[in-house]
Amino acid sequence: MSTDRIEKRVVLRAPRSRVWRAISDAKEFGTWFRIKLDGPFAEGKTVRGSHGQFKVEIVVERIEPERYFSYRWHPYPNDPKVDYSTEPMTLVEFALEDAEGGGGTVLTIVESGFDRIPLARRAEAFRMNDGGWAGQIKNLAAYVA
Numbered sequence: 001m002s003t004d005r006i007e008k009r010v011v012l013r014a015p016r017s018r019v020w021r022a023i024s025d026a027k028e029f030g031t032w033f034r035i036k037l038d039g040p041f042a043e044g045k046t047v048r049g050s051h052g053q054f055k056v057e058i059v060v061e062r063i064e065p066e067r068y069f070s071y072r073w074h075p076y077p078n079d080p081k082v083d084y085s086t087e088p089m090t091l092v093e094f095a096l097e098d099a100e101g102g103g104g105t106v107l108t109i110v111e112s113g114f115d116r117i118p119l120a121r122r123a124e125a126f127r128m129n130d131g132g133w134a135g136q137i138k139n140l141a142a143y144v145a
Contacts, residue, residue: 003122005112006130010137012105014144016096019105020066022144023094032143033136041071053080059089069094075117076125076132088116090129107140109133 012019022028026037026047037049041060049056054077061070072089090113097106111133114126 003126004115005110006114006126006133008109008133008137010107010141011099011103012107012141012144014104016066016098016105018144019096019107019140020069022140023096023107024063024065024069028143032139034139041069054078055080057085061091067096075111075114076121076128078121078124078128087118088113090114090117107137109137 014022022032024041026039026041029035029041030037030049035049035051035056037047037058039045039047041047041058041063043060043063045060047058047060049058056077057073059072061072063069070091070093072091074084074087075090077084090111093108093110093112095108095110097108099106111129114122114129117125
């Protein structure tokens with residue numbers, strides 16, 4: 001089993017354009033991800049947000065409309081008193097394709113780079129984000145349906 005990457009694949013019952021808006025528009029992303037973000041997503045831009053006491057920083061890497069969206073962030077920032085800014089970030093990638101027979105959109109989410117996270121919190125960050133993506137996929141599926 002890989003400890004460096006999480007990969008989730010789901011068929012969403014929504015057109016690709018709808019799924020694309022949900023993942024690439026910061027306001028829509030914030031709604032289903034349950035996070036409040038301070039601005040729009042744009043390549044090279046850093047967007048900050050919060051979910052309760054947890055602070056999140058998203059650095060947008062690449063945007064290929066209706067096909068691919070990626071960003072870097074600090075996985076599972078579980079202690080609001082800790083400054084994670086010196087730690088390496090993981091890469092989160094969303095890839096979209098049409099489902100066979102036109103029955104929706106296939107979304108693949110990959111988060112990689114866990115092997116670079118400090119050993120003291122690597123396993124917990126991987127475990128929590130693996131479970132977190134499983135839950136977020138359910139949120140997203142309900143949101144775009």
